[in-house]
Amino acid sequence: MSFFDALNVSASGLTAERLRMDVTAENLANAETTQGPNGKPYQRQEVELRSVGGDFGNTLAQAMGGSAAPPGGVEVTGIVADKTPDQLVYDPGAPGANKAGYVRMPNVNSVTEMTDLIDESDTYQSDVTAMSTSKTMYSDTLQLLK
Amino acid sequence: MSLLDTTQLALESAMRGSMIDQTYLANDLANADTPGFQAQAVNFQGELQAAMQAGRSPSSVSFSASPEGGVNSADGNGVNAEQMSAQISENGLLYQDLTQVAAAREQIMLTAIGQGGAA
Numbered sequence: 001m002s003f004f005d006a007l008n009v010s011a012s013g014l015t016a017e018r019l020r021m022d023v024t025a026e027n028l029a030n031a032e033t034t035q036g037p038n039g040k041p042y043q044r045q046e047v048e049l050r051s052v053g054g055d056f057g058n059t060l061a062q063a064m065g066g067s068a069a070p071p072g073g074v075e076v077t078g079i080v081a082d083k084t085p086d087q088l089v090y091d092p093g094a095p096g097a098n099k100a101g102y103v104r105m106p107n108v109n110s111v112t113e114m115t116d117l118i119d120e121s122d123t124y125q126s127d128v129t130a131m132s133t134s135k136t137m138y139s140d141t142l143q144l145l146k
Numbered sequence: 147m148s149l150l151d152t153t154q155l156a157l158e159s160a161m162r163g164s165m166i167d168q169t170y171l172a173n174d175l176a177n178a179d180t181p182g183f184q185a186q187a188v189n190f191q192g193e194l195q196a197a198m199q200a201g202r203s204p205s206s207v208s209f210s211a212s213p214e215g216g217v218n219s220a221d222g223n224g225v226n227a228e229q230m231s232a233q234i235s236e237n238g239l240l241y242q243d244l245t246q247v248a249a250a251r252e253q254i255m256l257t258a259i260g261q262g263g264a265a
Binding site: 005006007009010012013016017020049050051053070071072073074119120122123126127129130131133134136137140141143144146 | 161164165166168169170171172173175176177178179180181183186211227230231234235237238241242245246248249252
């Protein structure tokens, strides 16, 4: 366990939340994109998170009597597409409408994205608060030397 | 006879435990959106108390984390972000108290050996 673990852990949370905000922003920006690079409507993207330090090696080391590895924060394992089907919207005048007059729209719900954004921004702020508390603790330690 | 008495060693051990607890609490908050993650924290006061009641030296305590329990959201995540933020603030203030008491006691010792500055 190193001295600045808590700061690094909070930093990993900040990185993950910022990436989630980027992806949410992209989802919102493309909420009406009917033609992606592959000619299909835009598919909503989601960030997959995993906690670091709880992997097999650590669990084994702990079970064999070793000391538990310090928590390593969170990491992004990938950005994956949401498998929800596209929305069909009746709009016979649109250029991409089929014979029945329906247009395939992205599977993005802007209300979901907005609530996600609030959640991400809140978590980001809690991580910042945790980081500044840890920083105060480190500076308290340095005060001991005075 | 050690230069530092049991109280001083206990204070320093509690600081160590508090710092480890801080790492775990920060980790809990960082994983507030990780599916299936369970919160962990270090009950360093409990572990320290148990060690001292058993007559062991406070500096011999090795602190370990224990799960906080409870499921808080549909994806199996057990982190209560508000509770964690409160615990982090509490831990930060506690650490501040510990360092100040430890520093004051060290100052007393410095005064006793004639090295203390003007108060």
